[in-house]
Amino acid sequence: MGTLLKTTLSKKLNISPGRIWHMAVMPCFDKKLEASREELTDSVWAGDDGKPGKGIRDVDCVITSKEILMLAESRGIDFFSLSSEPISQPDFPDPTIHNFLFPTTKRRRQEQTPDAGTSGGNLHYILHDIQSRNPGSQIQTIRGRNADVVDYIVVNPSGETVFKAARYYGFRNIQNLVRKLKPARPSRMPGGKPFGSARKPTGGKSSGLEYAYVEVMACPGGCTNGGGQIKVDDQVVLDRRGLGDTKPGPQEQKAWLAEVDEAYFSADEQEAAASEDKDADLVAGISPSYIRDTLAHWSEITSIPLDKLAHTSYREVVSDVGKKVSDTERVIQLAGKIGGGW
Template sequence: MSAILSADDLNDFISPGVACIKPVETLPAAVPPTDEAALEHEVILEGQGPSSTTNTNAPTQISLTDCLACSGCVTSAEAVLVSLQSHSELLSVLDGAPGLRIRYDESGEASVEGLENPDSKLFVASVSPQTRANLAAVIGPGTSEADAGRKIAQLLMGEGGLKAGGRWNNAFTWVVDTNTAREACLLLGAEEVLGESGAAKPILTSSCPGWVCYAEKTHPHVLPHMSRVKSPQALMGTLLKTTLSRKLGIPPDRIWHLAVMPCFDKKLEASREELTDAVWGGEGKPGRGVRDVDCVITSKEILMLAEPRGLDFFGLSKAPTPTSLQIPFPDPAVHRFLFPSRRIRQSDTAAGTSGGNLYFTLQYVAAQHPGSNIETIRGRNVDVVEYTVKSATGEPIFRAARYYGFRNIQNLVRRLKPARPSRMPGGKAVGTTKRPIGKSTGMEYAYVEVMACPGGCTNGGGQIKVDDPVVVERKGSEAKPGPLEQKQWLAEVDEAYFSADEAGAERGEDLDETGEEFGSGVLGGISSPHIHDTLAHWANITGIDIDRLTKTSFREVVSDVGKNKPSDTERVVQLAGKIGGGW
C-alpha cells in the first residue's frame, strides 16, 4: 500500500466466487443442504448472484474496515475501497447540501446556521508539511513550503477555489496545519519513552500506518512495543471533532474532516475503529462510530481536485487567506494552538522528513543530562542509522535507531521475535534471536523510528513523482526520468520541506502569541508548558480523559484464509459462547 494506487491501475479485482473471510454473524438457517450453501461467505456482485431463490443468505457487505481486519485478499480489496476516500468523494460531499455556517454575536458567542438540513456539514481540513513540500517542488524554484500551503488554503477555502463552483459553493471553514499536532505528538512520544508507559522496550513509532498494518497482520509479537501516541493526523482529527462538537453543540457526524497527506496508507489509518467517537465519546472501546478523519486525499489528488472545477492550482494566489474568511475557532485557547502567530519549525535537517520523532526524543534525553552529546553511526544502508546519547564522561545513556523501508524493517522484527518453547521435556527454548542492540556499545535500543517508505514521508506513495506528467511538463524535459532524476527530485522536495525555517527566520516569525520569545521549557522550538497547558485545557472542555484523547491501541489480525471452515455445529457453539451461552 506504499505505492500509488488507483482503480485504473488494478488488474486483479475481486470477482464473484472469491471467498471472503468476513464472518456472517447469524445462526445457520435450517434449510436442506444444497450446493449453494457453500456461498454463504462469498462476495456476490449485484446482478451476478445465483439465480435460485433457495439461498436465504444475503450478500456479504464489505467495508474498508473489514479489509483492514483481513490478511488475505488485501491487494485488491483495500485498494478498491481506499478509492472511496478520494477527491471525487470530497466533491460529492461538498455538493451534497449547503454547508453549516458559523456566526458570532456581539458577545462573542458562536452559533451554527443551517442545522435544519440534516445533510449539511461543517467542513474543516488539515494539511501535512510533506504535502506542502511536494507541491512546492512541483510549482518550481523559489517556492517555499509555506507558499504551497497558502495555495492549498486558497483552493480549499478561498473565493477563487472550490467555493467558486459546485452546487452550493461550499468551502472549508478552517484549514489547519498538522505541524501543531505534530509538536504535541513529539512531546508525548518522548515522555512515553522515558516514562512508565507500559510498552515493552524498545518502543517503536506507530505514526506510519503502512508499518502498523504490516505489524498487525504479519508480526503481532511486536505490538507490545508499539507507541500508543496517536499520529499527528489522528490527534488532529480527535482535537477538531471533540472540540467543535462540544463547543458548538453539534454531533460529530455533522463535522466533516479532510486530511491532506503524503501517503495512501493514511486512508487506512482514517478507517480504523480505534480512531472514532466510539472511543472518546462512548465507553472508550473501539467501534464503528463516527470517524475522526472522514476523508484522506494525497498530494497528487490535490491537483485532481482542482481539475473537475476547472481550476488552475498553479494559478492560485500565494497570498494568505483574507481576514474576512478567517473565522475564529470557537475556543480561544485551541485557536491559539491551531493558528500560532509564529512559524512552525520543521526542526533540523538531521531530524529527517518524517516528523522528527526520533530526533526530538534524542534531544529530550540529552536535555535531561547536561554535557551529554549524541553520536551517530550509519548502518548497512542510508535508511538504517543508530544513535547513542553519551554522558559528559563518555558513558552511554540512551540508544536508539532509525529503520526505514520494509527490507530493513524485516531485520528489526526478526530480532524482536520471541523464542519458541522446546517440545522436548527440559529442553531449551529454540529460535532465540539477538535483541536489537547497537554495534558500538551493546546497549539495547530504547526507541526505534520505523517508517515503511525508504527515505521517509516525503517519499510517500501519494506524493507527486518526477515522472508524473505534471512534473515532466513543467520541467520541460523530453527524456524519461530515471532513478537519478528521482533522487534529485526527492532532494528538491526535502529542500522545500525545510524551507519554512528560512522563510520564517527572514520574517522574524519565531515568536509566540504574546510577541515574546519562548522562555524556559522550550526544546527544538517546542514549548513543553504550552503543549501541556493546551492538552489540559482540551481535556477540561471536553470532559474526556487525556489518554483517551491522545492514545490509541492496536490489535492482532487473525485470518482464516486457507483454513478449514468450521461446521454448522461448531459455528453455533462459537456464537453461543460469544453471547454467554452455556455450551
C-alpha cells in the same frame, strides 16, 4: 487532529460530531486505512452521558497530494497558478485552541533540520528530550549501510550509553532490522546452544544496550517520498519541466526528492504561541509545558478525560488466510462496522 477538531467544535457549537466533516491531506495512501480504524472514532472518547459513541470517524476523508493535483486537473484548475498567499479564515471558537492551531507570533523557528528526518521528527524530539534529562550528555550518530539506516545513542559525560534508538526507512531495511532482532533458531547439532537461546541484536557496535525506540517507515526516504506524493515521473511534473515523454532516471528521481525535502525543511515552522518565559524549557524547539497546558485546557473544555482524547491503543487486524469459515465471517463483520477494521 481529527479528535481535537471534532470534540472541541461539537462542544463549542453544541452540535453532533456527525455534523462536522474533517478532511486530511496526507503523503501516504495507508493513512486512508488508518483513518478507518475503530480506535480513531468517537467510540473511544464519546459517551459521557453513559451511551457509547456511534463510531463517527475522527477523520472522515483522507486524500493525498497526488489526488489533490488530479482533482484540480479534472476541474480545469491550474493548480500552480493559484496564489500562495494564505486565505482568510474564521476564528476557531476557542481562543486557546485557535492560537495553538494558528500561531500568529513569529518566534524562534522550531528546530526542523535534516537530522530530524522527513517523517515528522518524533525520534529527533525523543533523543533531545533524553539529552535534556541527562545534563552534559551527547547524541552520537552511527550511519548504516545506506542513508535510510541510522543508529543513535545518547552518551553521558562518563561515556555510558543511556539511550539507544534507530531510524529504518524502506521495506528492505525493515526486513534487515527484523532479521537482526529476531531470536536465533535453537541448534539441533550436538554441542549446540541449549533450546530457547536467543542471539543479541547484532547492530550494537556502540553498546550492548537494546533499542528503546525505532522509527520505522515503509517508504525509502521517509514520508516525503510517500506513495501518495507527486513523483518526478508524473506527467504534470514532466510537462512543467519541458521533458515531454522522457522517462526520468535514478538521478532525476534523487534530485526531485531532494527538492521535496528542501521544501519540507524550509517551510515556515513556528512555535505555537507560547510565551517568552517558556523558552527555558524548549526541547528541539518545542515547549513541553505549553503542550501540557494546551492538552489540559482541551480536556477541561470538552469534559473528556485526557487519556481518552490523546492516548490510543493498537488492535491487530487479523488476516483470514487459513482461518475457518466462522472466523472469516467474524472478521468480515468486524470490518463492516462503521469505523471498524481495515
